[in-house]
Every structure is written in structure tokens, then in C-alpha cells.
Amino acid sequence: MTDAFAFVDLQAQRRRLGDALDRAIERVLARGDFIMGKEVGLLEARLAEFCGARHAVTCASGTDALLLILLAQGVGPGDAVFVPAFGFVATAEAAPRVGATPVFVDVRPDTLNMDAASLERAIAEASRLGLRPRLVLPVDIFGQPADYPALQAVADRHGLSLAADAAQSFGAHLDGRPVGKLAPHTAVSFFPAKPLGCYGDGGAVLTDDDALAERIRSLRLHGKGKHKYDNTRIGLNSRLDTLQAAILLEKLAIFPEEIEARDRIARRYADGLADVVELPALGDGIRSVWAQFAVFVSERERIIAHLAERGIPTMVHYPIPLHLQAGYRDFPVAPGGAPQAERRCRSVLSLPMHPYLEEERQDRVIAALREAVIRNPAD
Numbered sequence: 267m268t269d270a271f272a273f274v275d276l277q278a279q280r281r282r283l284g285d286a287l288d289r290a291i292e293r294v295l296a297r298g299d300f301i302m303g304k305e306v307g308l309l310e311a312r313l314a315e316f317c318g319a320r321h322a323v324t325c326a327s328g329t330d331a332l333l334l335i336l337l338a339q340g341v342g343p344g345d346a347v348f349v350p351a352f353g354f355v356a357t358a359e360a361a362p363r364v365g366a367t368p369v370f371v372d373v374r375p376d377t378l379n380m381d382a383a384s385l386e387r388a389i390a391e392a393s394r395l396g397l398r399p400r401l402v403l404p405v406d407i408f409g410q411p412a413d414y415p416a417l418q419a420v421a422d423r424h425g426l427s428l429a430a431d432a433a434q435s436f437g438a439h440l441d442g443r444p445v446g447k448l449a450p451h452t453a454v455s456f457f458p459a460k461p462l463g464c465y466g467d468g469g470a471v472l473t474d475d476d477a478l479a480e481r482i483r484s485l486r487l488h489g490k491g492k493h494k495y496d497n498t499r500i501g502l503n504s505r506l507d508t509l510q511a512a513i514l515l516e517k518l519a520i521f522p523e524e525i526e527a528r529d530r531i532a533r534r535y536a537d538g539l540a541d542v543v544e545l546p547a548l549g550d551g552i553r554s555v556w557a558q559f560a561v562f563v564s565e566r567e568r569i570i571a572h573l574a575e576r577g578i579p580t581m582v583h584y585p586i587p588l589h590l591q592a593g594y595r596d597f598p599v600a601p602g603g604a605p606q607a608e609r610r611c612r613s614v615l616s617l618p619m620h621p622y623l624e625e626e627r628q629d630r631v632i633a634a635l636r637e638a639v640i641r642n643p644a645d
């Protein structure tokens with residue numbers, strides 16, 4: 267067996283950043299402003315500038331970024347929040363966390379992003395159940411922005427607000443417009459393995475809406491009013507640590523180059539694999555950040571084992587659709603169900619993807635997957 271390697275190699279990036287990261291951390295340690303310190307404000311300005319949003323408000327995680335958007339809009343009991351059935355549980359979690367009801371929408375079989383026709387049916391179903399349709403919450407799965415023009419049109423037709431779960435897609439574009447400008451409000455995550463990750467938990471809300479940004483700045487600090495002990499609303503403790511902001515500032519400086527590298531690797535994978543496995547489609551005008559590079563295979567367990575024997579790590583994002591998770595089974599699903607989400611959960615497989623994955627390793631992944639699939643002509 268050849269050497270095994272990492273699915274996401276954070277140490278390769280650390281080596282590249284060299285002592286810049288250590289110095290950034292030491293500056294915070296020397297000052298001691300660990301909570302809402304200098305780098306938090308600096309990072310917010312840089313994030314806003316990076317994507318062209320008027321406001322970037324940092325918080326403790328991507329999960330909290332979603333929660334803060336719902337709290338700031340007063341989403342609560344009786345409200346329906348429309349979420350895709352394929353993805354990570356945090357998207358579905360936000361609605362019940364504020365007493366609202368998640369309603370699951372099927373995804374498109376090609377991009378795995380929210381399907382506008384299923385959304386239409388889900389909105390009708392929510393009304394039929396006596397819920398108040400409130401918010402559409404698409405996910406930019408694997409780093410590819412959802413079809414915002416189509417989804418926004420549905421939301422507008424029904425008078426609903428729309429927010430993006432861009433936990434996987436900060437840095438991506440649709441028709442030249444960056445994530446952060448594709449939806450009125452956008453949640454991002456800085457979990458270490460995301461395309462732009464820190465060394466712990468972190469997140470942010472991006473918006474052009476002055477009033478919403480102001481409410482979120484208050485909510486993340488216990489509903490702060492004019493000063494620390496003036497509390498004008500029920501908030502929570504959801505701040506990004508100054509240390510994490512300092513780390514993110516260093517990483518943001520090299521992020522554009524890292525996005526280029528991810529794109530090069532994705533193209534090399536696609537060139538080497540498109541004739542033997544089905545790949546998710548990239549929509550027109552999309553620039554993905556490739557949080558994951560996914561393929562669809564039959565006999566997934568056998569393929570995972572074949573790659574593992576050759577030292578190649580894989581992951582399954584995601585094995586169980588959200589509407590079938592034990593904690594979420596009782597919430598409504600669009601009429602017709604979510605058959606595409608269910609089908610794709612059975613065949614989807616993620617290959618190693620990070621900006622420092624060497625060509626030799628990319629070629630090993632391609633060769634091993636080709637070998638595994640061709641051995642079984644059913645794929």
C-alpha cells in the first residue's frame with residue numbers, strides 16, 4: 267500500500283503561511299483583547315470588502331449565523347422555513363431552534379441544490395397545514411451557489427424572504443456576482459474544513475440591510491443596547507474570538523489563490539473522471555469554491571474500500587437526507603417527497619479536495635477510482 271494522505275490537509279496551508287500566523291496570534295496574546303478585539307472589526311471590514319456586501323457581522327459559528335438571521339427577522343412559532351432535504355443538519359436546525367417549522371424541499375438531481383418546482387409545492391403544502399410561509403433558506407451545496415434567480419422569483423411571488431446558507435460557498439460567484447450579494451442575507455461558516463476556515467468555530471452574516479445588521483450586532487451580544495448592561499432584546503452569546511479573527515485575516519489574504527487552486531484540481535478531476543463516473547453539474551455562470559468534489563457511484567462501499575486500500579481517503583456527504591433524520595422525520599416535506607435527495611444520498615461520494623493536494627495525489631485518486639469503476643461495468 268502506498269502512503270495514505272489527508273482528506274483535507276490543514277497542515278499544508280499552515281506551512282505555507284509560515285510564521286505569519288504565529289505572529290498574528292502573538293499580537294493578540296500580547297494585547298489580551300480576546301473578546302471583540304481589534305482583529306474582529308478589521309476582519310469584518312475585509313470580509314465585506316471581499317464580497318461587496320455593506321455589512322459583515324461575525325459570530326461564533328455558521329450555525330449561529332443562520333440562527334441570528336432567523337432571530338433578527340422575528341421568525342418563530344407558526345412560521346415555515348423552507349430548507350433543502352439534501353445537506354448538513356445545521357440548515358434544518360435553525361427553524362425549530364426558534365420554534366418555527368422546517369419544511370423540506372427536494373433538490374435538483376444535477377446540482378444537488380434546492381429545486382424551485384419542489385419549493386413551489388412545499389409552499390402550498392405549508393399553507394395547507396396552516397403554517398405561515400416565511401423564509402426560503404437554500405444551501406450552496408459543495409461550494410456551488412444555488413439557482414438564486416429562480417428561487418428569488420418564487421420567494422417574491424409568495425412574499426417570502428430569502429437567505430442563503432453559504433457555509434460551504436464563501437468566495438463563489440454566480441454570473442459574476444459574489445456570494446454575499448446573491449441573497450438579501452447570507453450565512454457563512456469558518457469551521458476549519460470549510461474553504462475559508464479558522465482554527466475553531468466561527469461564522470458571519472453578510473447583508474446590505476442596515477437594520478438587520480444592527481439587530482444582529484445586538485443579538486450576538488446578549489441583545490445589547492446603548493452599552494453592555496443595557497439589554498434591549500433577548501439575545502445570545504455568539505461572538506467570534508479575536509484569535510480566530512486574527513487567523514482568518516491571514517488566511518483571507520491567500521484565499522483568492524486557494525480558490526484558483528481548488529478550481530484547477532476540480533478541473534483535473536473532472537477531465538480524468540467524466541467518462542467513467544457521473545459528476546454533479548456545474549450551473550451556467552457558476553464559479554464554485556469546491557468545498558467538496560463529489561461523484562456519483564453505484565456500489566459505494568466497494569469503491570470506498572478499493573480507494574482506502576490504496577491510501578485514498580473519501581467521505582460521504584451526506585448518507586442520510588435531512589427529512590429522514592430521526593430528529594426531523596415529523597416535519598413536513600414537499601408533496602411528492604424528496605426522491606432526488608434520497609437517491610443521491612445513496613450514491614454520492616466526496617474525493618480529497620484542498621488547495622495543496624499535489625498533482626501526483628490527484629492522479630492517484632483518478633487512477634484508483636477509474637480502476638474501481640471499470641472493474642465493475644455497472645457504474
Ligand SMILES: *Cc1c(COP(=O)(O)O)cnc(C)c1O
Binds near residue numbers: 330356433467
Ligand atoms: C458547516 C455547515 C453549517 C454549519 O456551520 P458551523 O460553522 O459548523 O456551525 C451550516 N450549513 C452548512 C450547509 C454547512 O456545511
